[in-house]
Amino acid sequence: MPRFAPAATNSPMVEALLPWFAGAARDLPWRPNSEASVTPWAVLVSEIMLQQTPVNRVLPVFREWIARWPTPGGLAAATPGDAVRAWGRLGYPRRAIRLHAAAAAITSRHNGDVPSDYALLRALPGVGDYTAAAVASFAFRQRHAVLDTNVRRVLSRAVSGTATHGRGSVSAAERRIALEFLPEDAERAATVSVALMELGALVCQARAPSCATCPLAASCAWRRADYPVSELPARPAQTYVGTDRQARGAILAVLRSRTDAVQRRELRLGWADVAQFNRALDGLALDRLIEPVDGDLFQLPS
DNA sequence: TAAACGTGGCG
DNA sequence: TCGCCAAGTTT
Known part of the structure; x- marks a missing residue:
């Protein structure tokens, strides 16, 4: 197989994706086209x-x-x-x-x-x-399957024709599809990966895909199948208010605002659920996000 | 494998 | 208003 030949099956998609990316890519400071050296x-x-x-x-x-x-x-x-x-x-x-x-x-x-x-x-x-x-x-222009939520969604739709990718870890099938999608040439593959991410972020969005402006629309399997809906149950509600997470966030917010150590008593101010406060404080210390000093004082880790 | 882990913007 | 979602990793 010629080293620089793109995977034949998806070549039309790559050929459409790269010109789109060249014109639509955001100039983000961690990208090579930004002014600063990255x-x-x-x-x-x-x-x-x-x-x-x-x-x-x-x-x-x-x-x-x-x-x-x-x-x-x-x-x-x-x-x-x-x-x-x-x-x-x-x-x-x-x-x-x-x-x-x-x-x-x-x-x-x-x-x-x-x-x-x-x-x-x-x-x-x-x-x-x-x-x-x-x-x-x-950073190093190598050829890898870069499977973030954007790429998973784009490939799931465009190649597999399904509404959503799995919620859990990346499946072997997903990885195979991603690798088959990438051109053999590493430099080109790296650009395809970032282009897929950009397409997912700007066009093939989770809730409102803009198929009218999508460079892959002509060959999109999901569109061809008339946009079948997701078979997956809705993801569990992502609660925050009243959770240990919120308690951890509040404690950390106080400590970030201080340069010195803070008394446990002061951190607990305004927290009705003492058990939850204690769980949060202990958890933060366990995670090394905070550090106990002399028993009842806490600070950001030194 | 499922659950834990922050925060805020948007429809 | 409120649920959904955002370039995941770890245990």
């Missing part, structure tokens, strides 16, 4: 921040973060608490702890350079299959 470290930081988090909320935190810690060594030299504070209200703050731990691992194990190898990336704290594939693809 390091593998910046790509890694962006991917961690973008986990379950909209682009618009990531942008300001990312800029601040990269300006302050332009290298893994810089972040590794800071405290975990500095990372949690700089994370602000991005959500899932243990990502900040894990990113800090990843920076330390990169510094000690990889001489301060973000590794390009998928397995080495995957071994870093907070880096799962998606993030390892994304960094290897986008």
Whole structure:
């Protein structure tokens, strides 16, 4: 097989996707077409921040973060608490702890350079299959199946003709379809991956796909099948108010606003459910998101 | 494998 | 108003 031949089956889709991406791609600061030089470290930081988090909320935190810690060594030299504070209200703050731990691992194990190898990336704290594939693809231009929620949805619709992808882990079938979709050439495959993500984010959206402007509409299996609806039951309600998660968030918000340690009693102010407060506090300490000092004082980790 | 894990914008 | 959803990972 010629090395540069795209997979024959999906070639028309790739041929339509790439020109669309060239014209529609957003100029995001972690992309190579942005003005600043984009390091593998910046790509890694962006991917961690973008986990379950909209682009618009990531942008300001990312800029601040990269300006302050332009290298893994810089972040590794800071405290975990500095990372949690700089994370602000991005959500899932243990990502900040894990990113800090990843920076330390990169510094000690990889001489301060973000590794390009998928397995080495995957071994870093907070880096799962998606993030390892994304960094290897986008920063190092390798050929990997980059299966985030956007790509899964786009391929599920366009190739398989089904309304939704599975909610759980990526299936072997999904991975095979994704790999078959990618051109053999690694550089081109990396661009296809980011283009699929962009298409899912801007056009083939979860709730309101804009098929009228979709470059894949002509060959889309879902459209051809007249948009069959999802067979999956609705996902369980995502409650937040009144949960332990909210309690953890509130405690952390107080500690982020302080430079010194805070009394347990003060953190508990306004919290009617003492058992829940205690669960939240203990959980945060267990996750190393906060640190007990002298028994009844708590602070961000030093 | 399912559940836990933040936060906020949007229809 | 409120449920859905957003570039997942870990245990």
